Amino acid sequence: MLKRRTKGEAFFDIFNNFGMLIVCFLTIYPIWYVLVNAFNDGQDAMRGGIYWWPRVFSFENFSAVFQSSGIMTAMGITVAKTVIGVLIHVLFTAMVAYAFSRKGLIGGKLYILMGTVTMFFGGGLIPTYLLIKDLNMLDSFLVYIIPAMFSFFDLIIFMTFFREIPDGLEEAAKIDGANDWSIFLRVVLPVSMPVIATIALFHGVFQWNDYFTGVIYINNTDLQPIQTYLYKVVAQSSSNQMMAQVPGGVAKTVTSQSIKMATMVVTTAPIVFVYPFLQRYFVKGMMIGSIKG
Template sequence: MLKLFKKNRRTTSEYIFDNVNMFIMLIICFITLYPIWYVLVNSLNDGIDAMKGGIYWWPREFTLENYKAVFANPGIVTSFGVTIAKTILGTVTHVFFTAMVAYALSRKELYGRKIYMFIGVITMFFSGGLIPYFLLIRDLGLFDNFLVYVIPTMFNFFHLIIFVSFFRELPASLEEAAKIDGANDIMIFLKVVIPLSMPVIATIALFQGVYQWNDYFAGVIFVNNPELQPIQTYLYKVVAESSSNQMMLNAPGGITTKTVTSQSIKLATMVVTTLPIVLVYPFLQKYFVKGMLIGSVKG
């Protein structure tokens, strides 16, 4: 018993090492989280008072007028609807299409499978550039079209590699049993492979869902119609083009614009657009880690 107690005791160097690591991690967490807290605090403070500075931890003059001004603009509500729609539709189509292609490429009997994989790997490192891509989107009729958020994002080769690695580990006996029962490849994919692949499907869905929610580039480049622009593009315009001034001009009479400034509305808009994914992401982090490890270790 005494030997076990001595064996479990930490040495002085181990104790110091652990505490130094903890201190460094606390500093990193503070550096990471404090900017978010700073934006939140200033967005809840009176805009005129915030211009004086000195607000670091708590609102000095608490107010919700900034958020009232943000939601008074119907554009942000429409942008939220577009973002939710493109996130759901884009994620569902991406997972199904990528899984379908990955299932085909995971079959050893597929003719030219190695050539397809080689071509796909090349696309991960080289692209045609933005101008050819823009011309392609325009010629396909996707410019100023909601489907520009869905069709170009239906396939991702990196996600395909994760799917292929997972599909290759599924027992071949399950497919053989399904074929004996008269199932074809489509039925096997839908009724056997998909139900067994829920862990990797959940992982890829989270990858794509976060991407769809945070993507602003497609709305900036390929969409001119304000009613089709997502919330992140809306935020981009507020910050980069000072459109918050226009929001103040359009604020209804119930909002005290004397306490609202361009900067305070920018901060409130940033909180509104990023808060949903910030709240959800910590609960999904474990799936992201698992997704990166799927297929990398074989038992």
């Protein structure tokens, strides 16, 4: 027999649902506002009053963005650093995590303690900049890859998963004559696809959204990623600076503000479309290692 809900429980459910609707609206509406203004004529948008739907529908803002000389180069850099960065990060972190997961590792507890400290304390921006400079990685594509090769947080997820792999798999491989490299590449990695997919998504989102690296370490515009390009577009407060990048054929119908809106849409759309389909891997990744089986 179903238990009858009290008035207090019913009121709480109504209040909770209403509160969640408000939170969803406050989260979604700013994105919708940017999208609506991106598809509205720039000159018309200056009049204001556009909140729910474009008043004068136009693609001119996006035409101006794609005709800009830097955005396609920036998009290519972002795609390249995301793909390469994810592959190297996953492989390198998995290698270190596999070594940490072995019970016979000499000094393993000390290494874990040292790594845990780095999760809470960093060297700071200036020492990091000086290190990058001494390594000759300023204005270099490698600055996106090498500093991000390793993450101790990701190592913990990998290590916890590796420890749950049955010892019998490795023992059987050793009987067949496999060494540590063969076991790692041919036995451990193939059965670790769930955690590999999770870490790849973690790092892929980080690489795509990272703008700070391009702002601090890159002066060459041909090496700046799309998020750094967006940052500079939004940061430009002068209309003259903005319109100097726009071809003359469309400058009459767009404004600096409308180009900012369109640029935001272009730079964020790929990850916004992909993320909902991959969100379950993020949730699963946070649960990996919490239970057996």
